[in-house]
Amino acid sequence: MTRAGASWRVALLLLFAAAYADPLFLSRNFAGRDLLAYNLPMEKAVHEAYARGRLPVWMAEVSGGRPLLPNPNAGALYPVRPLLAKVRFPVAMRIFPPLHWALAALGLFQLLFVLGATRPAAWAGAVTYAFSGVAVSEVFYLHILPGLALLPWILWALARPWRTERARALTLAALLAVEMLAGDVFSIALSGGAAILWMLLEEDRRSRQRSAVSLGLALALAALAAAPQIVATTFWISESARAVTGMKLSESLLFTLRPPRLLELLLPFPFGPTFALDASRVWGRAVFFPKGTGLFETLYCGVFASLAAFAFARARARTQTRGSRFALVFLLLALAAACLPSLVPAAWLQLRSPVALRNPEKFSVGIVFALSLLAGLAFDRFRKAAPSRRALLVGAAAFAVAAGASWFWPAAARSLVPGVPVDSPAAAPEEGRRLAVGLAEGGLLFVATLLAVEALRSRRRAGDLVAAALLTADLLAANRRIAPSFPEPAVFGPTPFARIVSKADPNGMFRTMGVYGYRPASEIERANTSNDPGKLEYNRRGWSDYTPVLWGRGLVFNWDFDAGDFSRLNSLRRLSLAAAARPDAGAFFGAFALRWSVHFRDQDALPGYHRIAGNPLTDLDEHEMAFPDVRLLTGWREEPGAIEAFNALLALPPGEVAVETGASQEGHARPGRIRIVEKTPERLRVIAEAPDPTWLFVLRGYWTHRRVLLDGEPVEDVPAQVAFSAVRLPAGIHRIEWTEKIPGSGVTRWGPLLAVLLGLLWTVRDRGRDRAYRSAA
Numbered sequence: 001m002t003r004a005g006a007s008w009r010v011a012l013l014l015l016f017a018a019a020y021a022d023p024l025f026l027s028r029n030f031a032g033r034d035l036l037a038y039n040l041p042m043e044k045a046v047h048e049a050y051a052r053g054r055l056p057v058w059m060a061e062v063s064g065g066r067p068l069l070p071n072p073n074a075g076a077l078y079p080v081r082p083l084l085a086k087v088r089f090p091v092a093m094r095i096f097p098p099l100h101w102a103l104a105a106l107g108l109f110q111l112l113f114v115l116g117a118t119r120p121a122a123w124a125g126a127v128t129y130a131f132s133g134v135a136v137s138e139v140f141y142l143h144i145l146p147g148l149a150l151l152p153w154i155l156w157a158l159a160r161p162w163r164t165e166r167a168r169a170l171t172l173a174a175l176l177a178v179e180m181l182a183g184d185v186f187s188i189a190l191s192g193g194a195a196i197l198w199m200l201l202e203e204d205r206r207s208r209q210r211s212a213v214s215l216g217l218a219l220a221l222a223a224l225a226a227a228p229q230i231v232a233t234t235f236w237i238s239e240s241a242r243a244v245t246g247m248k249l250s251e252s253l254l255f256t257l258r259p260p261r262l263l264e265l266l267l268p269f270p271f272g273p274t275f276a277l278d279a280s281r282v283w284g285r286a287v288f289f290p291k292g293t294g295l296f297e298t299l300y301c302g303v304f305a306s307l308a309a310f311a312f313a314r315a316r317a318r319t320q321t322r323g324s325r326f327a328l329v330f331l332l333l334a335l336a337a338a339c340l341p342s343l344v345p346a347a348w349l350q351l352r353s354p355v356a357l358r359n360p361e362k363f364s365v366g367i368v369f370a371l372s373l374l375a376g377l378a379f380d381r382f383r384k385a386a387p388s389r390r391a392l393l394v395g396a397a398a399f400a401v402a403a404g405a406s407w408f409w410p411a412a413a414r415s416l417v418p419g420v421p422v423d424s425p426a427a428a429p430e431e432g433r434r435l436a437v438g439l440a441e442g443g444l445l446f447v448a449t450l451l452a453v454e455a456l457r458s459r460r461r462a463g464d465l466v467a468a469a470l471l472t473a474d475l476l477a478a479n480r481r482i483a484p485s486f487p488e489p490a491v492f493g494p495t496p497f498a499r500i501v502s503k504a505d506p507n508g509m510f511r512t513m514g515v516y517g518y519r520p521a522s523e524i525e526r527a528n529t530s531n532d533p534g535k536l537e538y539n540r541r542g543w544s545d546y547t548p549v550l551w552g553r554g555l556v557f558n559w560d561f562d563a564g565d566f567s568r569l570n571s572l573r574r575l576s577l578a579a580a581a582r583p584d585a586g587a588f589f590g591a592f593a594l595r596w597s598v599h600f601r602d603q604d605a606l607p608g609y610h611r612i613a614g615n616p617l618t619d620l621d622e623h624e625m626a627f628p629d630v631r632l633l634t635g636w637r638e639e640p641g642a643i644e645a646f647n648a649l650l651a652l653p654p655g656e657v658a659v660e661t662g663a664s665q666e667g668h669a670r671p672g673r674i675r676i677v678e679k680t681p682e683r684l685r686v687i688a689e690a691p692d693p694t695w696l697f698v699l700r701g702y703w704t705h706r707r708v709l710l711d712g713e714p715v716e717d718v719p720a721q722v723a724f725s726a727v728r729l730p731a732g733i734h735r736i737e738w739t740e741k742i743p744g745s746g747v748t749r750w751g752p753l754l755a756v757l758l759g760l761l762w763t764v765r766d767r768g769r770d771r772a773y774r775s776a777a
Helices: 003-019 021-025 034-051 080-084 089-114 119-130 133-140 145-159 165-182 185-202 205-225 227-239 259-265 303-314 324-343 360-384 389-408 410-415 428-457 461-482 488-492 496-504 523-529 533-542 547-551 567-580 586-590 642-651 751-776
Strands: 028-030 485-487 511-514 594-600 609-614 618-623 630-632 635-639 657-660 665-668 673-679 683-690 694-698 706-710 713-715 718-720 724-729 732-740
Touching: 003 021, 003 089, 003 119, 003 461, 021 028, 021 089, 028 089, 028 488, 034 080, 034 089, 034 133, 034 533, 034 547, 080 089, 089 119, 089 133, 089 145, 089 360, 089 488, 119 303, 119 360, 119 461, 133 145, 133 360, 133 461, 145 165, 145 185, 145 360, 165 185, 165 205, 165 227, 165 751, 185 205, 185 324, 185 360, 205 227, 205 751, 227 751, 259 324, 303 324, 303 360, 303 428, 303 461, 324 360, 360 428, 360 461, 389 410, 389 428, 410 428, 428 461, 485 488, 496 547, 496 594, 496 618, 523 533, 533 547, 567 586, 567 642, 586 594, 586 618, 630 673, 630 683, 635 642, 642 657, 657 694, 683 694, 694 718, 706 724, 724 732
Parallel strands: 511 594, 635 657
Antiparallel strands: 028 485, 594 618, 609 618, 630 694, 635 665, 657 718, 673 683, 683 732, 694 724, 706 713, 706 732, 718 724
């Protein structure tokens, strides 16, 4: 790499450091959308496990305890996560998004440079990709950010000339293995599809077969290296609600890209300021139905990228640049994958989905990747043959006229927007004015693009630099605001109720419950939503999402964000909804260690709870008789199976538990004592003193992939309370050791080592052949 080449890459890194200076250099953290409710708690569970020197096998605080590593949404084995475990968790979460945006930009820079683009052109493509609305919106979905960063590097490994085919295959294998360990199926599908399409469209017939063999070998080695994740996920899926009860199409297609949203390729926010994270300020709600915004706040990646796509689409085959044909076809395929599911008839939405995956809008990453690649390639092309100056001026004038007309005749302008019905005539004028603001902003950004194209016409180095700067400023002005940051205490600081609960229960023997879905929606909550940017306080107050994990507090009947709960727990959650409507159901909630409950002041308490603290918005209730999460039972009811246990739960007296033994009988024992020696998500060690034969009840999801030792001898746990676990104990003093395992780890743990050994053997075997080849050359 030359000094000039290195300086461009360093400048790219400095750009990201400057753009995200507030989280990187100040005590501020990203928040909003799913971050507080789901992703940050999941990341914290992984981070803390690595900080303890353990693998992140289990998540104890969510759903009463469930697998963590097998859930691909956690990406627990993704190598960056153990590396960041060396720093404080809030710091790690300030580094994670900018690090991946920078890697994405560098990857596209390298890919374009390999394709013959100049450095300013590679810069333009890189910033188009990494500052696109889709890329910046992924700040809310940390589990899919690695896929965004790795996609251009995988294409780079295919497109780059290598001294040997083996080097290309091994590099591809390493990149694909990392992506598989990151766990996102959509990212893996995009990368695999892009690699195959590149070989078909950008390589000649003579090299295509050799490349296909390399890609096949790379995929095999990558799958072997990622076997611990792949096999564990397979076992997890088979017992999760995704596989057992399935998903309806309405759930799988919750976030799809409706065709009217393609306006966002020209206007960053045509439907209102979705970046404000306030759905009440968004018009044209039918575009995002049933949500207030899309999965990604906008598709905008600069008008320049759309001009580039138009220019290459019109170009003759013989004038196409290397990579442009791939990018155009990939763009069409990604558009089809993201948009076509939105056209499924409404009558089909209650049908079972053929695949237990959600949100085709994730394929939008492919859209902005293709457009960014075309933008970089067009940068050099426009230096020789720029778009018509007259056409660009007409476009700028059209933006100005449309914005003015929408402002002065808002209702008429609103009614003309295609594919977006007007909800009510009264709302049309206000919606039209919001459209006018979006058009005006789009017009200003279009002018920046026009000036960039004019700078390219000069065919001078200074013109290239000015054009690259203008395109960068365009994207920063439009999309940087999508990723807001907040003071660290506002994100991670425990609420007053969390402090009360932690003080009352320092050993974490009990859980807390929110009432979202159990009680009618709160008017107090609705009134305060507009004063809550990013829904920070909503998530912190509710105790129905995963947020309390950030304070080390556990939940049982929380919202199942990723449909990752066991099917048994999903059934139990439905029963809890019925229990909440019964005044005599207090014993039901107490049996699950649910000692506290949080609700808004205008909502009723759950059965068995009474108020102990409050503020003008919310109340904290305590259960009359809640039992610890790990305990010796004094009463139990043995049932033949899950259905019988399920039917018995609401009738059980306080503290009694239903265990599935195949028998049908009741049992009682005198109270015993337990001493907890170790209690971490991965391991539980207990010394129990039982005067009579009894059961040790453990509030951990029933899961066959664990090892339980009773006085050093393996024993089986059985389902208890339908979704949790119990171990039979004889009378006496006993030591119980409970270890959560990775499914299939006895075999798959050798997969990464075997993949490395095979790669080394391949290298050693072909070393002599490589020397002979170089000598002949």
